[in-house]
Amino acid sequence: MRVLTPLRLVRVLAVLVAMLALAVVFGLATGPSGLSLEEVRRALGGAGDGAAADIVLRIRLPRVLLASLVGASLASSGVVFQSLLRNPLADPYVLGVSGGAALGAVAVLSLGAAAGLGASALPGAAFAGSAVTTAALYGLARSGGRVSPTSVLLTGVVFNAFASAAIVFLASLAGLADGARIFLWLIGNLSAPAFDSAWIVALFLGCGLAVALALARSLDLLTLGDESAEQLGVDSERVKRWLLLATSLMVGAAVSVAGLIGFVGLIIPHLLRLVIGADHRLLVPSAALTGAAFLVVCDTIARTLLGGRELPVGAITALVGGPLFLWLLRRQQTGVAV
Amino acid sequence: MRRTAHPLLVLAWALALAAMPAAATSPRVVSLNPSLTAILLALDARETLVGIDSFSHRQHPELADLADVGGLFDPGLETIVALRPDVVVLVPSEEQRPLRERLEALGVRVVAFENIRFADVLANIEGLGRLVGRAAAARARVAAIVAERERVERAAAARPRVDCVVVLQRDPLYVVGAGSFLDEMLAAAGCENRGRELGEAYPRAGLEWLVDRAPEVLLDMSPDAAGEGDVRHYWQRWPTLPAVRRERVLFVAPQLVTMPGPYLDEALRRLDRALRSAAASPDGGESR
Amino acid sequence: MVVAPPADGRGSVSVATPALCFREVGVSLGHREVLRGVSFAVRPGEVVGLLGPNGAGKTTLLRAALRAVPLAAGEIALFGSSVHELSRRELARRVAVVPQRLHVPFPFSVLELVLMGRAPHQRSLGLASSEDIARARSALERLGIAELADRDADRLSGGERQLVLLARALAQQARVLLLDEATAFLDLRHRVEVLRVVRALAAEGVAALIVSHDIDLAARVCDRIVLLEAGRLAAQGPPVEVLDAAVLGRVFGVVAEVVPGPDGAPLIVPALRERC
Numbered sequence: 039m040r041v042l043t044p045l046r047l048v049r050v051l052a053v054l055v056a057m058l059a060l061a062v063v064f065g066l067a068t069g070p071s072g073l074s075l076e077e078v079r080r081a082l083g084g085a086g087d088g089a090a091a092d093i094v095l096r097i098r099l100p101r102v103l104l105a106s107l108v109g110a111s112l113a114s115s116g117v118v119f120q121s122l123l124r125n126p127l128a129d130p131y132v133l134g135v136s137g138g139a140a141l142g143a144v145a146v147l148s149l150g151a152a153a154g155l156g157a158s159a160l161p162g163a164a165f166a167g168s169a170v171t172t173a174a175l176y177g178l179a180r181s182g183g184r185v186s187p188t189s190v191l192l193t194g195v196v197f198n199a200f201a202s203a204a205i206v207f208l209a210s211l212a213g214l215a216d217g218a219r220i221f222l223w224l225i226g227n228l229s230a231p232a233f234d235s236a237w238i239v240a241l242f243l244g245c246g247l248a249v250a251l252a253l254a255r256s257l258d259l260l261t262l263g264d265e266s267a268e269q270l271g272v273d274s275e276r277v278k279r280w281l282l283l284a285t286s287l288m289v290g291a292a293v294s295v296a297g298l299i300g301f302v303g304l305i306i307p308h309l310l311r312l313v314i315g316a317d318h319r320l321l322v323p324s325a326a327l328t329g330a331a332f333l334v335v336c337d338t339i340a341r342t343l344l345g346g347r348e349l350p351v352g353a354i355t356a357l358v359g360g361p362l363f364l365w366l367l368r369r370q371q372t373g374v375a376v
Numbered sequence: 377m378r379r380t381a382h383p384l385l386v387l388a389w390a391l392a393l394a395a396m397p398a399a400a401t402s403p404r405v406v407s408l409n410p411s412l413t414a415i416l417l418a419l420d421a422r423e424t425l426v427g428i429d430s431f432s433h434r435q436h437p438e439l440a441d442l443a444d445v446g447g448l449f450d451p452g453l454e455t456i457v458a459l460r461p462d463v464v465v466l467v468p469s470e471e472q473r474p475l476r477e478r479l480e481a482l483g484v485r486v487v488a489f490e491n492i493r494f495a496d497v498l499a500n501i502e503g504l505g506r507l508v509g510r511a512a513a514a515r516a517r518v519a520a521i522v523a524e525r526e527r528v529e530r531a532a533a534a535r536p537r538v539d540c541v542v543v544l545q546r547d548p549l550y551v552v553g554a555g556s557f558l559d560e561m562l563a564a565a566g567c568e569n570r571g572r573e574l575g576e577a578y579p580r581a582g583l584e585w586l587v588d589r590a591p592e593v594l595l596d597m598s599p600d601a602a603g604e605g606d607v608r609h610y611w612q613r614w615p616t617l618p619a620v621r622r623e624r625v626l627f628v629a630p631q632l633v634t635m636p637g638p639y640l641d642e643a644l645r646r647l648d649r650a651l652r653s654a655a656a657s658p659d660g661g662e663s664r
Numbered sequence: 665m666v667v668a669p670p671a672d673g674r675g676s677v678s679v680a681t682p683a684l685c686f687r688e689v690g691v692s693l694g695h696r697e698v699l700r701g702v703s704f705a706v707r708p709g710e711v712v713g714l715l716g717p718n719g720a721g722k723t724t725l726l727r728a729a730l731r732a733v734p735l736a737a738g739e740i741a742l743f744g745s746s747v748h749e750l751s752r753r754e755l756a757r758r759v760a761v762v763p764q765r766l767h768v769p770f771p772f773s774v775l776e777l778v779l780m781g782r783a784p785h786q787r788s789l790g791l792a793s794s795e796d797i798a799r800a801r802s803a804l805e806r807l808g809i810a811e812l813a814d815r816d817a818d819r820l821s822g823g824e825r826q827l828v829l830l831a832r833a834l835a836q837q838a839r840v841l842l843l844d845e846a847t848a849f850l851d852l853r854h855r856v857e858v859l860r861v862v863r864a865l866a867a868e869g870v871a872a873l874i875v876s877h878d879i880d881l882a883a884r885v886c887d888r889i890v891l892l893e894a895g896r897l898a899a900q901g902p903p904v905e906v907l908d909a910a911v912l913g914r915v916f917g918v919v920a921e922v923v924p925g926p927d928g929a930p931l932i933v934p935a936l937r938e939r940c
Contacts, residue, residue, distance in 0.1 A: 040773045040814060041792055071588030088616035089587055097584045124769045210447055219545065219599070222580075227548050229583060255790040259780055261770055265732055266763070270836075271756030271784040316770035319789060346574045346585030348548065 042317045050314055054327035058106070061331035065102040065338045066094060070345050100236065104228050105337040105351075106330035107239040108296045111246065111288035113329020116303025117321055118250055118285045121257045122176070122278060123190050126311075129303035130289045133190070134197025135171045136300070139293035140224060141201045141208075142167025147220055148212040161238045165290030171197055172286050176278070226299040226352030228337050242291030247326060249284035253277050254318040261316070299352045301359030302329050308366050403462035403508060406445060408472060410435050411491055411637045412465050415501050418517060418638035419510040427459045451475045457482060463507060467491050491636040492577065494557040498522070501638055517638055524641035525564050528648045532566030535655045540567045540593035540619075541586060544578060544634070546600055546610070549586065553579040557636050565647040566655075567593070587614060593654045594619035597630040626650045681744050683708045683840050683871030684729065684759075690737030691721070691728050698724050699895045702738070706871045708839065711862060713886035713903075714875045717916055720892040722875045726842050729873075730761065742840065756784035760833035762846040762858075766825065768818040774828050775813040778803055781835035796835075803834035807861060823854035830858055834865075841865065841872040848877065859885045883907055883929045891915060903929045 067078050073090055080086040081094035112130065119128040119135075130136045142163040146155050155163075178193050205224065209217040250257070256277045259267040264274040292299075306329045307321065314320055336354040343349060406427040407413040413432040416425060428439060430447035443459055446452040448471045456464060456479065464479055466472055468488045479486050487507065489500040498518050505514020542552040542562060552558045554572040562569045570589045574581060594617065596607040607627040611620050619625050628650050633643040682705035691699040699721045706712045714722045727733045729740050731747055740747045742758050750758075760781070768777070778800040779792050786796065804810045807827045812820070820828065826846055833841060841862065847855040855878075862872050863885060876882045882889060882903070889906040891898040893915045899906045907930045912920045918934050925931035 041775055041779065041797060044791055047791070069584045070582060071584050089590060092587050092614060092616045093584050097582075097587065121770070124767075126769065210450055216599075222545075222548055222550075229548055252788065255783060255786070255788065258772075258776075259783060261772075262766055262768065262780070265727075265730075266766065268732065268752060269730055269756060269759075269761045270780060271751075271753035273752055311771055315776070316772045317776060319791065341582045341584065346581050346589070347576070347579045348582045 040315050042320055047320055050320055051323055051327065054324055054331075058327050058331045058334075061334040062102050062106070065105070065334045066098050068338050068342050069093065069098055070342050101228050101337060101341070102334050104236050104239065104295065105333040107236060107243055108228065108292045108299065109302055109329040109331070109333025110326040111239065111243045111292040111329075112299065112302040113306040113325040113332070114243075114247055114250055114322055115285040115288045115292075116329075117307045117318065117325045118257065118281050119303065120307055121261050121318065122281055124261055124263070125190055126308065127191060127304070128194075129301075129307075130168070130285070131298065131300035131303060132198075133171075133175055133194035134201055135168050135175065135194075135285070135289050136293050136298050137198045137201030137205075138171025139164040139168035139290045140298055141204050142170075142290070143294050144205045144208050144220055144224070147223070148208040148216060161242070161291055161294040164294030165242070165286060168290040168293065169283070169286035171201075172282050172289075176282060223297050225350040226297040226355075228296050228333075228351055229341075229348070236295075239291040239295050242287040243326075246284040246288035246291075247322070249280050250322045251319070253281055254322050257281070257318040257322075258316075297352070299333070299355055301355045301363065302333055305359045305362050305366075306332060308363070312366075404460065405508060406456055406459060406461040406464045407432060408445065408451070408464060408466035408475075409489075409491075411497075411635050412467065412489060412500065412504065413439075414635060414637035414639075415504050416508065419501070419505055419508065419513045421504075421508040421510050424508045426461060427456060448472065453478055457484065461485075463487055465489060465504065465507070492556055494525075494560040494640070497557050497636045497640060500636075521641040521644075524644050525561075528644045529564050531648060531652070532564065535566060535652070537566050537568045538593045538624075538651065538654060539570060539589075539591045540595060540651075541570050541589065541591040542567075542595040543598050544630075546596075546598045549581045549583055550578055551581045551586075553577050557640070558634065561633075561640065561644055561647055564644060565651050567647075567651060587616060590616070590618055592618045592622070593624045593626060593651065595626045595628060595650065597628055597634060599630070601627055601630070603627060624654045626654055682706060682741075683710075683743060684873060685741040686725070686729075686738070687741070688738035689725070689728060689735060689740060691724055691733055692736045693724070693733070697736075697895060699728070700737075702892070702895075702897050704890050704897065704900050706840070706873050708869045708871050709866050710887045711866045711872045711874065711885060713882035713889045714873060714892065715877075715879060715882055715889055716892035716898070719894075721895045722892055723844055725892070726761075726844050726873070726875055729842065730759065731755065753784050756836070756838075758838050759840045759842060760836040760838035762826070762829045762833050762841070762843045764845040764848050766829060771816045771818060773813070774804070774809075774815050774817050774820070775800055777817045777828055778832045778835050781832035784836065799837070800831070800835045803831040804828075806834065807831050807857070822849045823851055826850055826854060826858060830861060834861075839870055841870055843872065843874045843876075845875055845877065847881070855881065879907065879912075879932055883932065884925070884927060907932065 066082070067075055071093055073093060077086060077090045078094050081091045086094065116129045119130060119133065120126055143160050146159050146163040150159060175193055175197060209220040212220060256267065256272045259270050259272050260274065260277065267274050306325050310321055310324050310328060314324060333355070336358060337351045340349040340351040340354045402424055404426045405416065405424045407416060407425060408429045410429070410432045413425070413428050413436065416422070417436065425439070425442055427443035427445045429445055433439060433444055443455060445455045451472065453475060461484065463485045465487050466476065468490055476486050489503060490496045491500055498521065501518050502514045505511045540562070542558070544550045544552060551571040552562065552569060553574045553576045556577040559569055559572065570591050571579065571581070594611060596611065601607050604627045608623070608625050611617070611625045614620055628646050632639055633646060685705040687703050689699055689702040690697070702725060714725065716722050724733060728735060729747060742750065747755060779796060782792070782796045782799065783790060801810065801813065804813055807830060809824065809827050809831065812824060812828065817828065843862065847858050850858065859881060862874070866872055874882065874886065886903060888901060889903050890900040891906055891911065898915050899911060907922060909920055909922050912918050912922070912932065920932050920934040922930045922932055
């Protein structure tokens with residue numbers, strides 16, 4: 039019987055927490071410098087030698103933490119987008135919302151120096167970019183009260199194209215060194231060493247998740263249509279506004295700190311629906327936990343696969359997520375439930 | 377420059393000029409790369425330049441009167457063609473490949489100068505010299521560079537080689553890898569470049585790799601680096617690095633050193649000076 | 665199936681508080697006046713059929729009762745309180761809707777879908793209590809589709825889906841039921857099933873307003889018919905009074921013979937062959 043009871047909620051979340059814990063252990067124990075598990079354990083306990091402690095506590099740990107937060111943000115916003123737009127193919131990257139956030143951040147990176155804005159303005163600028171894009175996307179993709187999947191995706195493609203063009207423009211204005219740095223930032227990077235970036239993401243994620251969880255029941259009802267939801271007592275417009283605010287916060291924070299990382303918001307919700315169903319009270323927290331684990335694993339692969347060299351984490355999520363997504367699409371087309 | 381005379385005579389002259397190889401006394405040159413522009417300036421061939429790319433403009437404000445033919449992502453095909461250049465010089469790249477094909481299709485002569493290895497850069501100096509009729513100056517410049525390299529190598533042989541990593545960008549971390557002219561210069565100056573093991577010319581490295589390899593010398597040539605003090609202060613955050621513990625974090629102004637241009641002798645001198653000072657500094661005692 | 669229509673339903677509102685009351689309702693969409701001066705009531709235990717040609721304003725009237733379109737004039741009252749004075753949740757606790765169609769883009773199970781009908785009664789996170797689940801299950805059983813409980817709601821036949829939507833409305837425990845062409849795409853068996861259940865609910869005191877194109881079935885099942893024509897009330901009363909040949913000709917533009925059926929309600933026989 040697939041109904042959400044408190045027991046089921048706790049059981050599923052417990053499993054996912056354990057999965058995240060495993061991913062974190064994997065992330066802490068794995069890296070190009072070949073530290074043994076013993077050395078990692080000692081470093082975590084505070085007893086390791088200098089380099090090992092640095093590697094485990096000051097390089098791997100912040101990355102694992104950041105990857106968890108960013109993965110959780112992207113996956114849960116994916117859930118909300120898909121439900122709000124009643125379209126299983128929606129995700130912040132595909133829809134150009136990440137692009138809008140990136141544009142906000144790039145605007146600060148390239149023009150900010152002139153306006154006196156430093157790196158601390160990045161999360162705010164990215165949030166502004168994602169908020170504007172989300173609002174415009176939702177407004178444009180509706181016509182006659184119905185949001186058609188095709189128009190949503192098309193609008194997203196256009197937004198992405200616009201954001202990319204604007205970013206290239208700003209980057210070329212910025213000069214060789216800065217322009218190159220902007221592009222490098224864009225391809226996704228979880229190696230930001232400062233801990234304060236993690237606080238911002240954690241804060242935005244916390245607020246966004248709180249809103250999404252509080253409105254999870256309404257999200258269920260909204261997937262059947264605005265009017266249908268209203269007939270069951272939901273104030274659709276108000277709920278949608280809050281949810282869009284929540285996703286803008288989460289996407290803005292994730293992009294401002296980590297650049298563009300795709301597929302997380304697309305794949306995780308799909309996979310989870312296959313396994314645990316569509317109830318948002320379970321889906322939203324599950325997506326957060328699973329997205330976190332997924333990105334931790336992808337990032338660990340990205341920084342270990344080629345020895346000392348680092349791959350952009352967005353490349354790994356695409357390599358893993360792309361085929362996975364095509365497989366899911368195929369299943370959907372051949373009529374198997376997604 | 378051309379005397380107006382009987383139209384037929386003018387036509388004959390024009391045809392003759394077109395038929396001659398463009399390595400005439402003063403060909404009209406468009407440069408699409410700042411390192412090539414720098415070489416031409418060093419060879420005293422400024423008058424041959426009729427147009428340069430945006431980055432060259434930024435680096436050489438004194439060339440403001442020259443036409444701007446755009447940058448890497450926004451090349452001005454029309455502008456270039458309108459300048460009626462005898463030759464367009466560039467460094468081969470994916471971004472400029474379409475532009476190059478279009479120019480060649482329009483009958484414009486394009487000469488490409490690869491500038492990855494040290495020998496490439498020397499060949500570029502000589503090649504450009506021949507192109508603009510400054511072959512002698514080019515040979516002299518190359519000789520000076522070669523001589524300096526030999527001097528540096530001899531000096532470096534007299535002291536122990538140092539383990540080093542050269543940072544080109546701090547975040548994300550990019551270092552000098554294997555196979556570039558920079559790598560060769562570092563080797564000449566007595567550097568055991570740890571970045572070599574990463575294979576690529578300018579690889580993106582992980583911080584973990586850096587801390588694990590623990591180089592004795594760290595040379596910071598990133599765009600953020602603002603001098604000796606700034607560089608030492610920045611790298612204090614990784615106190616386990618021997619380079620930090622023994623105060624062997626060095627700064628060399630990147631502009632001259634990272635450019636595959638005409639003053640590699642000066643670049644070698646600076647690298648040599650920096651590494652010599654590192655070798656001379658007090659040894660911290662412990663080795664990793 | 666025995667139809668037992670109450671004696672009088674025509675004219676103005678009766679003394680006992682009606683479940684749903686439309687009083688001089690007017691609605692404009694853009695500059696077009698879609699409804700004007702519509703007045704009628706549905707009493708508890710009554711099944712009222714809302715009929716009329718395409719574009720007469722039937723669905724608009726339903727949507728006005730749900731506050732989905734604003735009123736330009738008049739009032740709509742639910743058990744005496746204006747619908748505009750109620751919060752959305754209060755409205756949802758009193759009125760349940762069975763729409764013509766529902767697109768379910770995600771794999772909710774049938775039981776989960778029916779449980780959504782409990783939402784107006786639940787607190788915000790709304791985890792299903794055992795009472796909620798019991799009500800949902802009994803709704804499914806009442807409609808004879810208990811075995812569908814764990815099926816994916818997006819993989820049902822049309823008929824099954826409508827029954828599920830009716831079950832959801834049942835779970836909502838509303839005293840007023842609105843069916844918006846709910847049987848439009850159903851086969852005979854499912855159509856009869858839905859209407860049988862509606863009649864049974866009426867016997868329990870639920871007030872039902874059915875919008876339908878199927879005049880025959882409306883005649884069978886409804887206590888009263890309200891006929892809309894071009895946004896105005898053309899007639900209202902028991903089927904035998906409202907549905908006569910003259911009305912059918914005038915309002916629907918159809919030539920038909922109306923004869924008494926075996927259950928006492930009129931049978932409509934349209935003339936289909938060409939007149940010679």
